[in-house]
Amino acid sequence: AEAREAYVAARPKSAAIHAKAREVMPGGNTRTVLFYTPFPTAMVRGEGTTVWDADGHAYLDLCGEYSAGLFGHSEKRILDAVKAAMDRGINLAAVGEKEGMLAALICGRFPSVEQVRFTNSGTEANIMALAGARGFTGRTEVMAFRGGYHGGVFTFPVGVPVSAVNLPIPMRFADYNDPAGAAAAIREAGDKLAAVIVEPMQGSGGCIPATREFLQALRDATRETGALLIFDEVMTSRHGYGGLQQRMGITPDMTTFGKYMAGGMSFGAFGGRRDVMAVFDGHKPGALPHAGTFNNNVLSMAAGCVAMGEIFDEAAAEAHFARGERLRAALNAVCAKHGLAMHFTGAGSMLNPHFRTGPVTAPYKAAPAEEQMRELFFFDMLAAGIYLARRGMAALMLPTTDADCDRFVAAVEEFCAARKPVL
Numbered sequence: 001a002e003a004r005e006a007y008v009a010a011r012p013k014s015a016a017i018h019a020k021a022r023e024v025m026p027g028g029n030t031r032t033v034l035f036y037t038p039f040p041t042a043m044v045r046g047e048g049t050t051v052w053d054a055d056g057h058a059y060l061d062l063c064g065e066y067s068a069g070l071f072g073h074s075e076k077r078i079l080d081a082v083k084a085a086m087d088r089g090i091n092l093a094a095v096g097e098k099e100g101m102l103a104a105l106i107c108g109r110f111p112s113v114e115q116v117r118f119t120n121s122g123t124e125a126n127i128m129a130l131a132g133a134r135g136f137t138g139r140t141e142v143m144a145f146r147g148g149y150h151g152g153v154f155t156f157p158v159g160v161p162v163s164a165v166n167l168p169i170p171m172r173f174a175d176y177n178d179p180a181g182a183a184a185a186i187r188e189a190g191d192k193l194a195a196v197i198v199e200p201m202q203g204s205g206g207c208i209p210a211t212r213e214f215l216q217a218l219r220d221a222t223r224e225t226g227a228l229l230i231f232d233e234v235m236t237s238r239h240g241y242g243g244l245q246q247r248m249g250i251t252p253d254m255t256t257f258g259k260y261m262a263g264g265m266s267f268g269a270f271g272g273r274r275d276v277m278a279v280f281d282g283h284k285p286g287a288l289p290h291a292g293t294f295n296n297n298v299l300s301m302a303a304g305c306v307a308m309g310e311i312f313d314e315a316a317a318e319a320h321f322a323r324g325e326r327l328r329a330a331l332n333a334v335c336a337k338h339g340l341a342m343h344f345t346g347a348g349s350m351l352n353p354h355f356r357t358g359p360v361t362a363p364y365k366a367a368p369a370e371e372q373m374r375e376l377f378f379f380d381m382l383a384a385g386i387y388l389a390r391r392g393m394a395a396l397m398l399p400t401t402d403a404d405c406d407r408f409v410a411a412v413e414e415f416c417a418a419r420k421p422v423l
């Protein structure tokens, strides 16, 4: 209650922005993830790894726009590319040169991607990948995993009955990181199953990496039944030059992308085997439609070419992954030192706290006491000038420094010391 009161007292402008928006938007926002009570902090500016809220507080931005902010708020090469594209006209109602260039960059680095098409978001990328898989296989059902998140309507919380999942596609669900159970479920579905979609690390579900054994079981079982294996790498593609699939050494049939790839502009993409992607080839009779006014918008395409072609190269991807691994180890050392039921999971530059002792290898429904700790952690970090996702997730940016990481570790140490009695 005390933390909440301090939060409210320091943010009259954020409160006013929320109150006004609430009149005309249900919940006062247009992204579920940005909703929290009593009202969310409104941000008005960002530069490098710093963001400023409406009331003038500065924060170290560790939220990193939920992983879409990889390049920071003012990467000059991205800004230059966007400005140059703008100067030549924003929407040209035509194919351009940049989309082929960006497609070549993506096909050149992700093992599973021979061809690719663009969308406006990761959600759409998944919708289109599933449509493609159904078109290619002539089957209807799709399997996903409890705790998974594939965007918009594709939210599958643990503990919610399948019947409550409001999707126009017949779905089956299995447990994440349960190789035997998932393989059995895939075999049982047999030739009804068009696709299995999985995050190689559940991102929204709490930064829980898949084991190689689990992904291999999915690979083997889908090969047997003819279902397509789709890796949702919307978040995890940053975990290596060729994504987490390359790091794990497992190649799916299709992969979906989003988030950072267009330098922070709106983006999504789905790609995969040439024979599968051929269902969208307009040169062939009966090709599946895939339209979208902004699919090849010139700002995203131009920024994407620079982001993927010039900035996020192999060395940058490796260094970024390593920095995240070091940070998670340092945070977990602090939690262990204080003997708390708290630790961080994740891979590379993305991590998430769990208010229980580890290891956490599968999604779970948190107890009310754990949720309370999560809330306290978020508000305490804000008070310390550190901006995280409300669930506590951090997604480092390329300009995030070791000093920034040290600052976060120190803030977590303070949290541990101060909140020890309640944890």
Ligand code: PLP
Pocket: 066, 120, 121, 122, 123, 124, 126, 149, 150, 151, 152, 199, 203, 204, 232, 233, 234, 235, 258, 259, 267, 268
């Ligand atoms: N898939 C995963 C794994 C995601 O984490 C997200 C977004 O957080 C999406 C898909 C949806 O992407 P978008 O928000 O661009 O629609």
